[in-house]
Amino acid sequence: MSAASVRAEAKRLLALSLEGGAVSADLVGAVLAALTKSRPAHQLRPLLRAYLTNIRRELARGEARIEHAGPLASADADAIAAHFSKSLGRAVRPVARRNDALLGGFRVRVGDDVTDLTASLRLANLAKSLS
């Protein structure tokens, strides 16, 4: 299989793994079971790798990864997730992780989009504007 056909097949498998716009563990298991039976091993490895990449990307699209300095209330995390769910038009769940190097505020990553409201970024912008 060529790389283009592998990517197309992985995209098709990803579509089969979604339920209500979100990745379903059951559907993913069914897809993997069907793949192991229908494909020879030498074709399975690149296809599985592309499928895994798609699944991770899709899961990331459904998560708001919040890096924050200091404590972040769960209500604030939910508010952040609700904000991105509303703006992106799909359900996004918050995944918070503390990082005091950010000094203050938080940085949110949803899929490939990054929103940075940290004090460290403001200081870096300040330094850039001064130099």
Next chain:
Amino acid sequence: MTLLSAFLAAEPAHEAAHAAVHAAPAATESSGPLGDILKLFSNFGVDGPHLTVQVINFCILAFVLYRFAIKPALGQLEERIRQAEQLQQDRAAAEAQLAAAQKTAEAKLVAASDEAVKILADARNSAKQAIEAAKAEAQAAQIDVIAKAKAAIEADRVKMMNEVRGEVSRLVVETAAKVLEQNLDDAQRARLNEAAVKQLAR
């Protein structure tokens, strides 16, 4: 001389003639004034035949001298005179040629001098123009070099200022970040997070 020798050899005849002359006065004394004159000449020792011979001898001598000595000498003299005149004419011609040559040479010298003066003036003008052109070029190059140097100095200064400013800014920001990281407590960070949530909601 042979003729004279012949006359001298005829001395007896001469002596006879002399005797005749001495004997003549007696006759002449009786012949009037001519006889007196002859007597007078005889008294002075003038012998007519002898005088005639002397005259003839003189004429012959004069002729011989004129023919073989004076005439060639006169010819040579005339030749010398003619040569001298020719030499004088040649000399005059040579002097004229020399004067003409000197005049021509002077004219050529004057022309050459004028030409040299002209060439010298042209050379001076050319040198002056070349010097002025070189000066202008050097001044332009100097101005260009100075402008480039000023621009380079200004660029270096700006670059240095930017570097210093960037370094100072980086140090200030790093220091501020460290101070904030060490001094911010959780309550302050929680307030910052709440402010960020509010900012996100706007």
